[in-house]
Structure formats: C-alpha cells, structure tokens
Amino acid sequence: MGSVVKFAKMHGAGNDYIYVDTSLYDIPEPAELARKWSDRHKGIGGDGLVLIGRSLVSGADFTMRIFNADGSEARMCGNASRCIGKYVYEKGLTDKTSIKLLTRAGIKTLILNMDGNNQVESVTVDMQEPCLADRHLLATANGSMREGAVTVCGQELRGTFVSMGNPHFVIFTDDAETVDVARLGSTLEVNPLFPERCNIEFASLLGENRIRTRVWERGSGITMACGTGACATAVAASLTGRSGRRSRIVMDGGTLDIAWNETDGHVYMTGPAEFVFEGEMKME
Template sequence: MSKTIKFTKMHGAGNDYIYVDTSLYGIDNPEAAAVKWSDRHKGIGSDGLVLIDKSPIPEADFSMRIFNADGSEAMMCGNASRCIGKYLHDKGLTDLTEIRLLTLSGIKTLSLHLRVDGTTESVTVDMLAPTLTCRSQLATTDGTMTDGEVEAGDRTFRGTFVSMGNPHFVIFTDNIDDIDIARYGAILEHHPLFPERCNIEFAEVEDNGNIRTRVWERGSGITMACGTGACATAVAAALTGRSPRHCTIVMDGGELDIRWDETDGHVYKTGPAEFVFDGETEYT
C-alpha cells in the first residue's frame, strides 16, 4: 500500500539532496527510496536522500541519516548538514542557532548565521578533527599516505589520504581541466587501496590562493560540491605546504570557507544552504 511523503529539496553549493522529516513520515527502506528518488530522469533528482529526526540521545538535538544516489549509506555530509540547520530553523522546528546534530561520524555543531529577516543565510559546521591514520579506510602498512603514488588505469596520481569520518583521497594537479574526472574518479573509488571505497578530490591551487576542486563522490559520482571533500582538500593542502590552514575551496556549485583551527585541531566549514522546492511523492 502506498502513502504520500512530503519532502523538501535543498542544495548546499549545488550538492543537492531530498530531505524528509522521519518524525512525520517513516521510510522503511531508505536505500531503495534513495535510488528511486535520486534518479534525475525518472525521479525527483538528487545526489541522495537525507532523513531528519529528533536525536535518540540527550547529547544531540537532532539526528541525520544520509543515503547516496546508489543506496549506500554515508557517514556524513557537510553540505547536507548545513541544509539541515536551515531546514530545522527556517521551518520552525527549532529556534536554536547552535544545533547539535548526531551523525554516523559523531555529533556536529551547526552555527547558523541569520539575515535581518531571521532566515538562515549560511551555516558553519564544526566538522571535528581530521583523521590522517585509518587502517580500515586505507590499506597501507601504517594506514597513512601523504603525497603518495597510486596507479589508476593508464595514469599514476600523487595524493593525500584524509578521513573526515568518511575517506577522502586528494590529488593536486597543475591543470584540473585536463583530468577525466568520471573515468579516473570511478577507478580510484574502487581501488584496492581503499577497503571502504573512497571519495576522490582533484584540486588545483589558483594564483589567488583559492583551491579549485572537483569531486568524484563515493556512491554518487561527480557532484557539484562535497563538504567533507572541501575539508579534506584544505587539510591536504596545508599538510603538503600548498596553502595556509584557512582557505577558500571553489567547487562546481560554489565556494566554501574552510578553516583548520590550530587551537583545537577541528575543521570549520562555512557555506550557503538553499531551499529548492517542496513536494510530495508516493512511497510504497
């Protein structure tokens, strides 16, 4: 028996997801729903599905689960978390401007920046500290890689591994437009070096110090932006001396401000969050 589900489509720097308040609408099979609804020709069209609910633990205010367009569940999404902050505040579900969000990679604090009219203009997310050693996500002897070599098809890339709760491999290049992102991103996502698959970032440091970045997102393919990917890119740039710890990441969908704080070691990400439209769909 089918039922009608109300949803909201939102995007953060072009990284678009379908948002459902599961305190109102239960989604028994979110993996299948994510695949069906994310289809850009036969469905709503998105990079995935995000489920919002009240937190089951007192340390957080709300919780999120996120499913990629292929149905796989992600640990975290920085762009989606910013959108959740706007969703919760601007739809009147909370009057908090500091929201503790429970994710599979820990509790993230969302700091909302409001316009004069009280709506949310942008959100800063405390993404916590990056992990540079993770044997479960990187199959090297010590679980680390900084500016190391990886073969993909007919090319060898040099990259740096950074985990933001989810795995990222950041490759710096002199000309990002020369790289076939779809081809090499797909190969590297499934490379044996990454037991849990991997998000792949191709980055170029521009003359003004900004870092142009394109992303092959694990489970979704090429996306307009990736919040955790922007954070990983900034960390990798600082680690390899290509950039200071505070920089602007320029993605296909827009710019994100990233600061890797020297005091607490956390990465802080600030960027926009926008409503696209509200809608209804049938769910069986």
Template sequence: MVKSVKFTKMHGAGNDYIYVDTQKYAIPDPSKAAIAWSKYHTGIGSDGLVLIGKPDEGVEADFSMRIFNADGSEAMMCGNASRCIGKYLYEKGLTSKTSIRLQTLSGVKILKLHLTDDANNINKVDSVTVDMLQPVFHNEKQYDEKAGDTLTADFRTFRGTFVSMGNPHFVCFVDDIQTLDIARYGSIMERDAAFPERCNIEFAQLMDDGTIRTRVWERGSGITMACGTGACATAVAAALTDRKGRTSDIAMDGGTLHIEWNEQDGHVYMTGPAAFAFEGEVKLPSAFGNFEF
C-alpha cells in the first residue's frame, strides 16, 4: 500500500537533511528511506534523514530526534540538524518555547532559540545555540588509543586529536586545507582500525583572520558542507593544542559556526543558523521499493 509522507528540506550552514514529523507520519524502515531519499539524482537529495518525534517515556525532554545518514547508518547526534529542529518546531507552531529539550542518542540537548521579527512582525528563529554537553577524550568503543595520535592514509601521515561529541571525531590540523583531497584521505581514515564504529574526520587550518577553516569527511555521508559536532570537536582540539582559546569561529564550506567551550561547566555551546529549503510530499511503498513525488 502506497502512502504519502510530507517532508521538509532544511539546512544548517549547508548541511542538508530531510525532516519528517513522525507524530504524523510513521517511517517503518528509516534506514532504507534515508538511502533512497538522500540520492540527489533519483531522490530528494540530502545528507540524510531526520525524524522528529516525542521523547521516550521517562525522559525529561520536549521532543526527540533520530538521524540517519545517507548510507542508512544511524548517527548519535548532529548539531546542524538539532538547530534546524529548533526552527522547525517553533515556526511550525509545535512549541512556543524558546528553550527546548531535545532527546538524542547522545543525551538530551538544550536548544536556545534566538528570535527576530520578519517584515510582518512575526517572530522567526534567526539562530540557535545548542548545549552540546561536555566533550569526551577517552571512549574505547569509538577510539582505540593504542593507535596513538597519528594515522596514515595513502602514504600521508596525519597527526590528530580524538574528540567525541557523542559521535566520534578525529581532528587533523594541516597547512594545505584548500587543496587537500578530502575525499581521498577522509574515506580511508573514516574506516581506520583505530575507530571500531568508524569516525568523522575533520581537516582544519588556523587562518590569518583568526578563524579556523575546516573541511569535513562525515561518517556515512562523505564530504558535507558543514558538521555541527565536527565544528565543536575542531574548536576543542584547537584549544587543547594551544592554537586557540576556548572560543572559535569555525568556517566550513556552508558557513561559519561560533563555538564556545565554557570553562565553568565544561560544556560546548554551538551557535549558528538554520534555514528552510523547500517542502514536498513523497509516496513511499511499504516495502520501500520505487517511490514517486
């Protein structure tokens, strides 16, 4: 039986996902849906699929988020997607709160919405600050520390810093960020034996204006325009290696995110934009075979 599912395409600094409100539309196999819908030539086109729902029973949260990468794998967390969810919930009237508790697989994140009036004096979400909680540097499920802080990919050795923001990141500072073949090295490093669950790989360079130019090879999606958790991991790695203080502007392909690693509570706070792209309706067979718009 074919059913219609309404979706919203959104992006945070160019990191684009398909959003579905599962309170209205059930997605029986989100992994298969993510693979089919994420294809740019035959699907909707995106970095993955995000499901918005109610939190699990007993969890002190307002809403929940599940995120599936373009290859169908489920991610623990996505900073850019969480900002988009804040905008989605507020502007579609699903909440009037400007501080939202969002359940994710890496814990409950607090979204603080920053509002502005449009031309019709209607409140819109201009940007969102997400409390990404504390970074983790030792996680044997995500990183085998016996590998050390260097990885070799296709005869080039990179020195990096492992930072988990719920999902794993390996941040490598380089001096050729604009010409570096991200796909060549990132695809190899993602699946290095040091990372039992694979890993997001960030290549970063401190620029003359003080920003950190960062390019991302995202686990399960490949090159993406931005990665919120990756920006957080990059800022933390920069502070740990004395390249920057505890605040950084991370300039990614799709835009710039402001990151603060707060000294008092140890939490990482990410602020950045969220935007609607378009909406549509897709008819999807229950077996997730062929589908049509």
C-alpha cells in the first residue's frame, strides 16, 4: 500500500504542473512520480511535477525542484516559480510579498502583486541576467549564436541562443501559427548543436513590442506557455532589433510581460498564477 499525498494542480498562462509541499511528504523518486502523475489519461495530468521545500540556505525562503513530464529535472521554470509564490502565500506558509526562491539556476526573487482581497493577482520574477554564450549548452566555437542557420527536416531555420537558467533557441518566422511545432521542435530539441537538449521557440511579430510565441519545451513537448521561453524570446527580439526592451509575449495559454532592464541587465517577467484544483493521490 502506498502513502497518500495531497497535491495542488496550478497553471501559469496554461503551463500546468502538479505541486507538492515536501515539508509534509517525503518524495523519494520524483522523476518516476512525475512521469506517472503527468500522464493526462492515467494520472493527474500536467507538464510535470514541482516540489516545494523550505530552504536551509541563507538568503532563500523556499526551494523549487521541477521534473518534466518525461522525468528529466529542469534547472528553472518561470511559470512554476510564479505559482510557487501564490501557493506559499495563500497557503499561509509565509506572509512575505517578496520571496526568495532557490532553484537549480540560483536564487530568484518573486514579487507578489496583490488584489483588493489580499489574494495574489500576478507575480513578477527577477529572472536575472540572460546568458548569451555557453559552450556546455551550445556546440559552437564560442557557445553563442545570433540569427544562426540550422537545417532541420530539410528546412533552413535561423535562430538565436539565449539561456535563462535553461537553454532556449528562438526562431523568428513570418507566421508562428503555421509552423509545425511538433515536427520541428522535437527534431531541434535533440539536435547535436544542443548537448543538453534545448527548448525551442517559434515567434512572429504581432505589432510594436508584441510577439506571438509557440513553444516546444524540452522534456515536455508542446506546452501552453513557458516563462523562461517568453524571457528568451523577448531578449532575442531585442538583440535582433525586432523590439525594444519591453515586450508582451502572447502564448497559447496567455500573455506574459517581459522587461529587460538596461540598468542591471536583469530580465523581469510578470504574469498570472492560478489554482486549478486540489486532490490526493496514492504514491505506490
């Protein structure tokens, strides 16, 4: 007989995860649990599993571990971090509206934006500085690529590499709606150009500083939104002269506001976080 675990299903702009407070439960095999519970037919259904913990590290209030639907562990997730901000505040785990969250990509600051009923309406995340060159994540001579050409499925695509704690390859196209995201994204994710696989974004301009983006997420496939992907898209658009340092990223599940601050070089992401439902599952 397995133990019963209480969970919350939450989403940020449609990017949905299963959240468990590990101060209440021991989760010995999170990768396997993520695979089972993320199944949308036989499990709870979601893009992965997020474990919330109390931080023992000075300078951080809580910790986040995130496992994709295929069981792989991610370094960072912008949408999940926003949901954690809402979770810990509305569950009474903290009364702070500025929260330090320890992730595998470092400590992130969450600013909770409250409504008139003292509920979390949206969350702003300091995603810190983007990384534009990393030879561990991109197999080029200098670990960078801006509007670089890659041939995939017989097509030449041009993309820009941006890491927001996890790697992204942003491809601008005339119309993102017409792109075969499943075919091109799945192929690009495992391209030898990306030694640790990669998140792939297909983006097109909707207007001034407004960008339509569709996502193939490493380890999860097509997702409704990706917070780090929205940040990477905004940075890539600014780098290539397609937008300014502030942009609205329109994804399948909603819109995120991204600001790449000139003063500190940090990327700030603002967007919604919502509870979907709560329940109990048996952990075999």
